[in-house]
Amino acid sequence: MDFCPKFLTLLSLRMAEIFPKHSSKFSYLINSTWDSLPIDHKPIEVTLKEDGSFLELSVKGTFFNDPPAPDGPAGQPFWQLWNYEVVEAFFLGPNNRYLEVELNPHGQHLLLLLNGVKVDVADCLPLKFNATISGSTWKGTALIPEEYFPDRKSVV
Numbered sequence: 001m002d003f004c005p006k007f008l009t010l011l012s013l014r015m016a017e018i019f020p021k022h023s024s025k026f027s028y029l030i031n032s033t034w035d036s037l038p039i040d041h042k043p044i045e046v047t048l049k050e051d052g053s054f055l056e057l058s059v060k061g062t063f064f065n066d067p068p069a070p071d072g073p074a075g076q077p078f079w080q081l082w083n084y085e086v087v088e089a090f091f092l093g094p095n096n097r098y099l100e101v102e103l104n105p106h107g108q109h110l111l112l113l114l115n116g117v118k119v120d121v122a123d124c125l126p127l128k129f130n131a132t133i134s135g136s137t138w139k140g141t142a143l144i145p146e147e148y149f150p151d152r153k154s155v156v
Helices: none
Strands: 025-030 044-051 054-062 087-092 097-103 109-115 120-123 128-134 137-145
Touching: 044 087, 054 087, 054 097, 097 137
Parallel strands: none
Antiparallel strands: 025 044, 044 054, 054 137, 087 097, 097 109, 109 120, 128 137
């Protein structure tokens, strides 16, 4: 199978800019693929909201069911989720440390804490994540604990 994730982006905004002292929410539309090609469907909506000691990451987008659901329980980490329909977010910290967050419409997730390109520090981190599918749309909300982030002033 020749697979290319339909939703992949790297937001280049500093956390301090996203969440100024008295602001706690930021929204973004993904309107290109990971390789900067335009998408042929509605943009994916990504919302980041600071919620106490968590970052709430919400997504809403077109549901493709391509490929079908991973063979794993909803709400649990699923290794190699990148081979399925996902929204990915990268939170970059100092010294090339970053948190990779992958969310799937069927409810699986994958969080990786990395030190440099693809050097695992931790993987399959637990996460509270709920996703729902309604017709050709899916929505998901994840609560990412603050301690997962490599640095509070990360680049998203």
